[in-house]
Each structure stands twice: as structure tokens, then as C-alpha cells.
Amino acid sequence: MADRKVELDALRDELIDRLDRYRAHKEHRGGPLDKDMEEQAVEVQNDDVIDSLEDEAEAELRQVMHALARIEAGKGETCEVCEEPISPARLKALPFTTLCRACAEPR
Numbered sequence: 001m002a003d004r005k006v007e008l009d010a011l012r013d014e015l016i017d018r019l020d021r022y023r024a025h026k027e028h029r030g031g032p033l034d035k036d037m038e039e040q041a042v043e044v045q046n047d048d049v050i051d052s053l054e055d056e057a058e059a060e061l062r063q064v065m066h067a068l069a070r071i072e073a074g075k076g077e078t079c080e081v082c083e084e085p086i087s088p089a090r091l092k093a094l095p096f097t098t099l100c101r102a103c104a105e106p107r
Contacts, residue, residue: 004076007095008068015061022054060096067096079103 026047070076079086079100086100097104 003069004091004095005071008064008071011096012061012064012068015057017067018057019061020053022057026049026054053107058093063096063098070098 006100067076070080077083077086077091080101081103084100086097090097090101
């Protein structure tokens with residue numbers, strides 16, 4: 001489980017860095033919008049993509065933080081729904097999961 005915690009800590013840090021970059025882009029920290037109207041349109045369109053990427057990164061960060069909290073509580077390898085062990089293969093493939101395969105599948 002120590003390896004998983006290290007992996008989740010690294011993923012958390014990477015996601016935080018990624019979110020900082022997305023927010024810097026959205027705040028135009030690199031400078032104001034281009035004076036050319038076509039270039040402005042492209043930059044604004046890029047902002048929509050960045051918004052989507054930011055939403056995805058925030059959702060993943062919440063999952064990682066939740067998984068880390070469960071590890072700290074000593075529950076990191078058990079399903080939070082059925083309380084059965086989560087398979088090591090699943091934890092390796094999805095280190096931020098908190099559900100066993102059966103509970104994660106849509107019904």
C-alpha cells in the first residue's frame with residue numbers, strides 16, 4: 001500500500017501543477033489577447049478546451065484526495081460500498097479507485 005500512496009501523492013502533485021497551468025492560461029498571464037480578431041477567436045475557443053480539461057483534472061484530483069484520505073484511515077484497500085477487498089490488479093490499474101469492480105460497474 002505504501003507504493004500506492006506514493007503514486008497517489010505524485011499524481012496529486014501533478015494534477016495541482018496542471019490546474020495551476022490551466023488557470024494561468026485562463027487568466028492570460030502570458031499577456032493580453034492578440035489584437036487580430038481571428039487570433040482572438042482561436043484563443044477564446046482554446047479557453048473552452050482548457051475549461052473542459054480543468055474540470056476533468058479537478059474531478060480526478062477529488063478522487064485522488066478521497067483515495068488518500070481512505071488510505072490514511074486504513075481503509076484504502078477495501079470497497080467503500082460493500083467493504084470487500086479491492087483486487088490488487090484493480091488498485092494497480094486505477095490507484096485512485098475506492099470501489100471494487102462489482103460495485104463500480106453500472107447496474
